[in-house]
Every structure is written in structure tokens, then in C-alpha cells.
Amino acid sequence: MFGVDIQTRKGRSLEVFGLLVISGLLAFFIAGRTAEMPWRIVMGGMGLLDAALAATWILGLPLIPTLVLVRAALGLVLGLGMMFALGLVPGLGLCFLAMALGIAAIPRARLPLLLILPGTFYLLIFFAFAVGIIAVISFLKRGPYGGIRWLFVLENYQRALDPLYVQIILLSLWIALVTTVLCLLIGYPVAYAMARAPARWRNALLILIMIPFWTNFLVRTLALMFVLRSDGPINGFLMAAGLIQEPLSLLFTQNAVILGLVYGELPFMILPLYATLERLDFSLVEAAYDLGANEWHAFRRVIWPLTLPGVLAGSTLVFIPSVGAFITPDLLGGAKTMMIGNVIQYQFLTVRHWPFGSALSLILMAMVLAATMVYLRVGGRERVL
């Protein structure tokens, strides 16, 4: 008799069964609508597998749960492939069903392991694998028309040590440092004021900080170009006020680049600062005053150390994208100041020297990693957000 022990089985038998049926039907449905031969067979095969698993699941044979998990993993991988071969909806449908199947079939105690799988998978494919490719390419030679030649060389790294590129890297670091310091100087008081504001205002203030994100960064940068122009509002105001006779050269300068970076990155400084300041117990500050500290000492000895994790988190979040910036120097700097991001973009798209571009990218990553390590060493042991 079918399903003799369906109630006695542990786990979620009925859900697993239902999911198998649904995904089987979906697989058949997709197979019926697909003209391309390999996919039709793959999907049909998957539907048959589901049907077979559903049928045997009721029998409760010992190996079946393992097979169901294998089927779930297979579905996840195939679903990702389907996203490209057959379109987003059937692909995602298969992925989600596979994940649901896995969650239903796995013993509860092991569930957390399964839940990190999609994320791990994603990072492995799209981060580790991609960086791995870049690392390999960085040791190869440039092919005659772009492309690569499979010859192991170190010349790309030697070339990166050329004073020309060292100079560009140093300049990028300097611009990023200035940006970070400016963001901190502007952002800290703002975050402090937000944290000290009446509770009912805080959410409104947070939304105000978020507003710039509602518009694309490129559009905001182009708008900034308009503001900084000779005939833009700033010069117009200064000239109308009689402060200057000739319009100031604001646009296409290194300062315009820094201005654009500060403007773009400021929210990333304010948000972590706000998070730490908001949790700060201000009775500690009052205690400091009671014990005779003046305002400077209270800040220096109490507030600053307690908010240091936020400062470091914010600085890291601002510094890292600033070092690799390439749109801002292009648009606001008029491509007159080359940052390392521009050189990398240039190597990939214009010169088509992928190996050298890859080597520079890895060097940039190593520097960012070093900055992150500093952050972890100094402040990362405390909870930041």
C-alpha cells in the first residue's frame, strides 16, 4: 500500500511531496513550451525525476531524502542556467522551488547550513571566481588585439611599479583621504545633531539623508556639473553680489572632483556615525561633566572613543569607493586628473590591455584590503551597526 508510514515520518513529508509535484508540473510545462532541443530534454528529464521522487517519497525508502536534497541542489543550479536560456521567470521559479524543496526536506537541525548556501554560492561564483580570473589574467601577456596570450609573465606588476603609476596611485590615495576627512568633518556634527534631535524627528532626518539615493549617481554628478559651471548658479550669485568680477573656474578642477566625491559619499559616513551616536548613552557624558570635565574633554575622552567604531566604519565606507572612483574625475575633473580607477577603465576598454588592467585592479584591491585590516584591528572588535 502507498504511503503506509506517511504520518510516522519525521520532517515535512506532505510539503516535500507537494513541492515535488509542483516543480514536476512546472518542469513539464516549461518543457512543453520550449522549442530548443537540449532544454526540452533537460526540463522533461527533471519533470520525470520529480514524478519518480514524488512517487517513491510516499514509499518512504531510506535513500530518498538524500536524493531529494540532490534534486534541490540540481534545481538551484539548473534554475540559474534557465534564467539565461529560457528567461527570468521560469528560471527564478525553478530556483525558488528548489530552495523550498531543500528547506522542506532537510532535517531542522541542519537548516542554517542550507540557508547560507545560496549566498555562499553567489559569492563563490560572482566574487571569488571572478577575482580568480582577474588574478590569472594579471600574470599573462596582452594579445595583439586585446585578448590575452597564455604566457606567464610578471611584467604587468613590474610596470605597475613605474613611477608614473605609483604617482597616480598616490594621488588617488590622497584624494580619497581628503574626501574621507572632509566627510568626517561634515558628517560627524550632522550625525550628532540627528542623534540628539527629538525622537519623533529622527526618522524624518534619516529620510532626508537618504533622499539623494532616489536619483542615479550619474544624474546627480551631471547636475553638479551644471551647478559649478561659469554661468551656473554659484558663479551667478557671487557675481550678482559683486564679490567677483570674472566667473571662478570651479568645474574641471581637482577640487571639483573632491567636492563631487564628498557629496556622493557623505551619506555613507553619516549613517554608521548616526547608528553609534544614537546608541550612545548620554548619561555618561553628563557624568563626565559632573566629574568636572569641560566640553572638549567630555568629547575627547567619552564621546569620541565610544563612537570610534562608527567613525572607522564610515571612513572605510567612504575611503574604499573614493580610491577607485572613475566617473567623478572624468565628469567633474574633465579627465584632467587621472585616478587609478580611470587608468584601469582605460586599460580594459581603450588600450585593451586586460593583463595590466587586472594587475592594477588587484593592487587596488590589496590596498583596500589593507585599509580594511586596519579597521578590523583598531575598531572592528566592537559591534558597529
Add this chain to the structure above:
Amino acid sequence: MGIAGRGFCLLVLMTLLAACGAPAAAPTPAPPSISPAAPASSPGLEDSCGDRSKLSKELYLFNWPDYIAQEVLNRFEQECGVKVIVDTYDSNETLLAKLQAGATGYDIIVPSDYMVSIMIKEGMLAELDKNNLPNLKHIDPAHLGLYFDPENRYTVPYMWGTSGFMYDTAAIPRELKSWKDVFEPAPDVQGKISMLKDEREVIGAALKYLGFSMNTTNPDELQKAKEVLLRQKPYVKAYTSDTNRDLLVAGEVVLAHIWTGDAIRARDAKPSLKYVIPDEGCTIWQDNLAIPKTARNKYTAEVFINFLMRPDIAAVNANTIKFGSPNRTAIQQQLIDPALLNDPGIYPPEALKRKMEWLIDVGEAIELYDRIWTELGVEQ
């Protein structure tokens, strides 16, 4: 839920088994019927749709931005019932990078001259079937058989132009006509210059100013060009290929190194602007229609390319996007706006045309150019 559950399972299992047979029995969708909506071409116009039964419903064109008249696309859809879907790229290098990275599904691409030779060498282009391109007879032979595709096996010309400079006659009351005015700018021009953001164009212009070839691989000549560019840099406001039009119109710069089409459109917005092909000569370039090997609708693509070469269509296109058209019939029959035809910036006299140079792929020497460009970017 014991009994109920079991019954439910059985029920569903039966449905599933029933569904098993379904895909095999399900009728495959009817073959796409030939659109009866496509009207016969209007009388007096040749039919340009080829064998309609072989046309696809959609055609994917990968083109530069603002580089085809919407009217042309509408007419093709009306006449032949094919919807052209346009996607854009902003540089030849982006186009190459996208195709090399495996982008598929584009039926027609519009690479410039030097990129055509790279794509042919990389084996990325499909050979054109000349039988499907009878309108090729309308194309000026001067634009056929060029160095990058000597027998036009892979490409046909689309539009051509030059990279000269444009200045504002309202701000500069004298006549400028030499690269000297760009590289050794007069005081009223200093700080109000924009150059293209393109190493070959910028270094090439400096080479031309010095009387060298734009395709030189001689390090000494390149060194001299670098010195010219470093001397010029303090007077340059920006290196940009995308925003130079806006900068000219806004008066942010009064002189810009610019491509023909952008220049003509800037002048539409500000009539005091004047485009100049310098006396020393400059770059001539040609964008070409080609079919990548990965195209899915090659026949339809050829029909569309042929349609674009039809003189009335070529004229509509040239009148809208205002680049130089290689369509001799359209020019001779004055189908193109005379105001454009009489503009020496777009259709220069023969003597000047002879001084122009194609930018040819310089091979490994590109690294010399790259280094100069990077040094220029570092110099403050």
C-alpha cells in the same frame, strides 16, 4: 490528516501522471504567420523588403547614440513589418569588449574603420551576401574598398565624418583655421578649450600639427607630440567626447576638438559656432554597417542594410543625424538638404579631403600612445 493526506497525495499523484503525457500531446505553437498587416510598398517606391517570408519580426541594431533617424525605423516597420530594436554603445572599444565578452543577439553593429579591421582579424564579422544589397550601387566608390575592408566583403559604409575643431565666432572674432590655434591658443582662447577624450584623436591632432602622420610609430615623433600636448594642457578646460557639445553651447569653452556630427548639432543650438577642418588636415573616419557572426537574423539584417542605402531613406537619415552621407545618388539628386551639402565642414572640398588621414590600428605601438596619454593625465 492521515486518511485525508493520503487521499490528497494520491489525487495529486494522478494529476501529475496525467500531466506527464501532456507535453508530448500538447500541440506545438503554430508557426509564426507572415504578418498580413505589412502593407505593400507605396506605388513609385521600389519594394525593399526582399523575400518577406524570410524576414524575422524583430531586428536588433547595436548602434551609437542618436545615430539613426526614428523616421527611418518607423518606415522600415511600416514597409516591411520588421520592428528594429536599438541598443547603444558609446565607443568602438565598448562595442568590441561587449562582443568579446560574449554578448549575442545583435543583428547589426556600426563599427568605425579601424575597429572593422580588428573585428575582421578576430573573425567576428559575417560575410555579406551582395545579392541582397542591390542598393550598394548608390554608394560613392570613394567610400568603398577602403583599407579596412578592401573588397567590402564584411561592411558597407554608413556615415562618415572628420575630427576637426569648432569655435564660437561670437567670442573669437577672427578666422581660425589651423591646429596652431588649438595647440598654441591666443590669450582669449586659453583655458576655454576642450579636447576629445580619445588618445588616438588627441595625439593624432598634435602629430598632424607637427606635420607627422597620425599613425606614426616613431617614438621621436610621438615624443614631440607629447611635448606639444603637455604645453597645451594648462589651457585645456576638459578632455571630453560626450559633453563638448554642451560646453560649447553653454559658453564654458569657446573652442572644442569635436566630431562632425556633434559639431553640426551644437551649431543648431548656437548658430555662432563654426566647425573647421584645419588646413593641416585631420582624421577622416567612417562608420560602417556590419553583421556579427552571432547574428540570429542575418537575412533581415541584409534587407535592412539595403533599405538604409536606398537614396530616399539615406537622405532622411542624413538630414536628421547630419553626418556626411556616402550615398552618391542621394547627394547628386539633392535629396539631402542643400544647407548640409554646401557646408564644407560636412562635405569638404576635394583638396582638403586629400589631406585627411584614416586612423589605422598601430599594433603594439598603442602602448606608446597609452603611455603619453597617461603621462598627460598625471601632469597637473
